C-alpha cells in the first residue's frame with residue numbers, strides 16, 4: 263500500500279465537471295480580473311465566516327502585507343509574531359519595512375501569550391498570532407495584551423479555515439484575519455489566492471483600494487497601492503469548492519479522532535494538545551516524536567507512508583532571521599523543531615490507510 267501525504271486530485275474532483283464550465287464561461291465573458299465571481303466569493307467567504315467584510319487578494323502572503331500596510335505598520339516599527347510559523351508571516355513584516363519580533367510557542371504550537379509582554383517596546387505596533395495547523399491561539403490573553411498596549415491584531419488564518427475559538431470563527435477576533443487558498447490548504451484553489459476579512463467599513467475600503475493600486479473607481483487613485491487581485495477563475499472555482507469545506511473539515515476531525523485512539527498508548531510520542539473551547543480543523547496532525555524521529559521517518563518511508571515536517575527549521579533558524587536571536591528565549595519551539603512530525607490527514611485518507619499508519623508507528627517503537 264502507498265499512503266500519500268495529500269491528495270489534491272480527490273479534493274478537487276467534485277469540481278472537475280464544473281471546472282470545464284468555469285473555464286469556458288471565463289473564456290467567453292473574458293472577465294479574467296474582477297467581475298461577478300469575485301463579488302460572489304467575497305460575499306460567500308464573509309458569510310460562511312460571519313465576518314462583515316472580505317477582500318480577495320492574490321495570495322496569503324499579500325493578505326498579510328496589505329493588512330499590515332493598511333493598519334499603518336511602517337518602516338522602523340516592530341511586529342510581534344510566533345517563532346513557529348511558515349516563513350511568510352515573518353517575510354510580510356519585513357516587506358513593509360518593519361522588524362519581526364519573535365516569541366516562543368506553547369504546547370499547542372501557538373505563540374505563548376505569557377511571553378509576549380516582555381517583547382513589547384515603544385516601537386511595537388501589532389501582533390500576528392498564527393493559528394498554526396488549524397488550531398486557535400489563546401485569543402483572550404492576546405486581545406487583553408493588545409488592548410492594554412494599543413496594538414493592532416492581524417490573525418494569520420492561512421491554516422485555519424473555519425476553526426473556532428469560543429464558538430466564533432477565527433479571523434473575527436483581530437482587526438483583520440488573513441487567509442491563504444494555496445492548493446494544499448483546507449480550502450485550496452487551483453493556484454495561489456488569498457483573502458482578508460475585517461469588521462470595519464473604513465478599513466475594508468482601504469484594503470480594497472490597496473490591493474488595486476489605491477483605486478476603487480477606474481483611473482481614480484486616492485491612496486497608494488499594489489496589484490494583488492485574485493484572478494476570477496480562482497473565485498469561480500472557490501465558489502464551488504467552499505460548499506465542501508465543512509464536510510472536509512469534519513472528515514479531518516474524524517481522522518484525528520482515530521489517530522488519538524490508536525496512538526494514545528504509545529508513550530514514545532506526544533499527540534496534539536487540544537485547546538479547550540476551541541475547534542481544531544487539523545490542517546496538519548502534528549505529533550511530537552520523543553525519540554528517533556528521523557529513524558521513524560525512514561521506517562515509514564520504507565513502508566510507503568509519506569509524512570512531513572512543518573517546518574524542518576523554525577523561522578528563527580533561517581538565514582534572514584537568525585541574526586541576534588537569543589536561543590534561550592525559544593526553548594519550546596527549538597525543542598519541537600527536532601520532534602515534530604506531520605501525519606497524513608487529508609479528507610480522502612481511507613480507514614485502511616489510517617490503521618496502516620498507526621500500526622506502523624506503534625510497531626516501530628515495539629522493536
Ligand SMILES: Cc1ncc(COP(=O)(O)O)c(C=O)c1O
Nearest residue numbers: 321322323348350351420442444
Ligand atoms: C501560516 C501561514 N501564513 C501565511 C501563508 C502564506 O500564504 P500563501 O502561500 O498563500 O502566500 C501560509 C501559506 O503557506 C501559511 O501557512
